[in-house]
Amino acid sequence: MRMILATNPAPCSCQGEQVAGPCRYPHTRSRCMQSTGKYRAVLFDFDGTLADSESAHHRVWNEILGEMGSHIDDEEYKRESSGVPVTQEVERLIRTRGLAISPQALVARKVERTVASFTRDPIALMDHALEMLEWCRDSGLPMALITGSGREEIAPTLEHYDLARFFDHIVTRNDVTHSKPHPECYLKGLSLCGLEAAQAVAIEDTCHGVNAAQAAGIDVIAIPNAYSRGQDVSRATVELAGLAQARDWVDARRVKRQP
Template sequence: MNNIIDNITSDIKGLIFDLDGTLADTIPLHLQAWQSTAQELNFYLTDEMILEHSGTPTEKIAEMLGSLHGWNTNPEVVADTKRKYYYEHKAQAGKTTPIQKILDIAYEYHHKLPMCVGTGSTRDGALKSLADINATHLFDIIVTADDVDHPKPHPETFLKAVDHMGLKPAECIVFEDGAAGIKAAISGGMKLVDVRPWLN
C-alpha cells in the first residue's frame, strides 16, 4: 500500500478533513453513547446501523432509523439523550485522542495548503474535539452540522469548505472514514481518500 500522503498530488490545492473517526478517535465513544441511548429509550439498535450513517448528524440519524425501525421516539429527544451519554462516556474515558496518521498530514500541510474540517458534528462538539487533539489552529475554516441545510451524505458540507478556500471541487481532496461523508465527497466532485485502510 502506498503512503497515504501520496494521494496529495500536484493538482491538489486544498485539503478537507472529516473529524470523527478521521482526525479524532471518537467513533467508539459515539457507538457507546448510541447503545446507552437505545437502552434508556428502549429501541432496537446495532453498531452497524449507526456506522452505515457515520458522518450524518445525530438528529438526522434518529429521524431515518426511527422511521425505518419504528422507534416512536422524538428524534430531538434521541439526539439530546445521545449527546448526554456521549459527554458522560467521554468524561469517563478522558481526553479524546487523535488519529495520528491523519493528523500528521494536517501538520505536514499547515501553512502549505488551505485546510478545512467538514463534519457532521455540532460546532460545539467539533471545537471540543479539535481542542482535545490540539488541532484547532491547523484549519482555516470548520464547517459543521450547524452551518448547513443539507448534511452529509449531501455534499453541502464539503462544498462550503471548497467555497471558503476559493477553490473548485476537483482541486480539493477529502479525507473521510464515514459512509455518508464518502458519498458526499464523491457526489460533490472532490477527490477522496477513504482513510479506513490506513487506520489498522
C-alpha cells in the same frame, strides 16, 4: 477501485494577468507560473478520519437506547449508523424501534451525552492524524474541517488536542441545511477556501462522506476504518490504508513551487 492521477497538472489559478486582485498565495507571479501539481488544500472529515470516535458514538447511543429498552449491535451500527449524521440517525431509530420521543428531543439528548462523554473521557486521534495535520501546515497546504457533527460535539476533542489551530475553516452540521451525503458542506468549504473543486482533495472514511465530496466534484481519498470497512466507497478517487499513505499520495499531487 477507480484511481485518478494528476498526469496533467492544472495551472495555478493565479497565473499571469488572470489574477483579479492580489495573489492569494505567498509567492510572486513569475514563480506562480512555475508551480506544479494540482491540490491547493485538504478538506478533512472528522469522526473516523481524524478522530477515533466511532466506538464512542456507538457507546453513547447504547447508553441512550438502553434507557428506552433498545440497543444497536455492532453489525447494525457498522451497516446503518457509521458516518450517518445524528439528524438522520434519530429518524431511523425512532422508526425502526417505535421510540416514544421526538426527533428533536433525541438529537438534543445525543448531543448532550456526547459532549459530556467526550469531555470526561477524551477520545484518541486516528493513527498519524496529528502528523498529517502538521505536514499539511508545514507544506503550506490550507486545511478545512468538513464534518457532519455539530460544533458542540467536536469541541471537546478540538480543545483537548488544540486542533483548531490547524484549520483555516470549519464547517459543521450547524452551518448547512443538508448533511452528508449532500454536497452542501463541501461546496461551502470550497467557497470559504476560495477554491475550485479541482484544486482540493477530501479525506473521508465512509460512503456518506465519499459521496458528498464526489458530488461536489472533489477528488476524495477513502480510508475505511473498522466501523466503515464494509461500506461502498467505490466512488472515491482512491482507497488507502491510512493517513500516512494519504500524506504521500497528496504530496505527489499537491501544488509545489519551483525556484
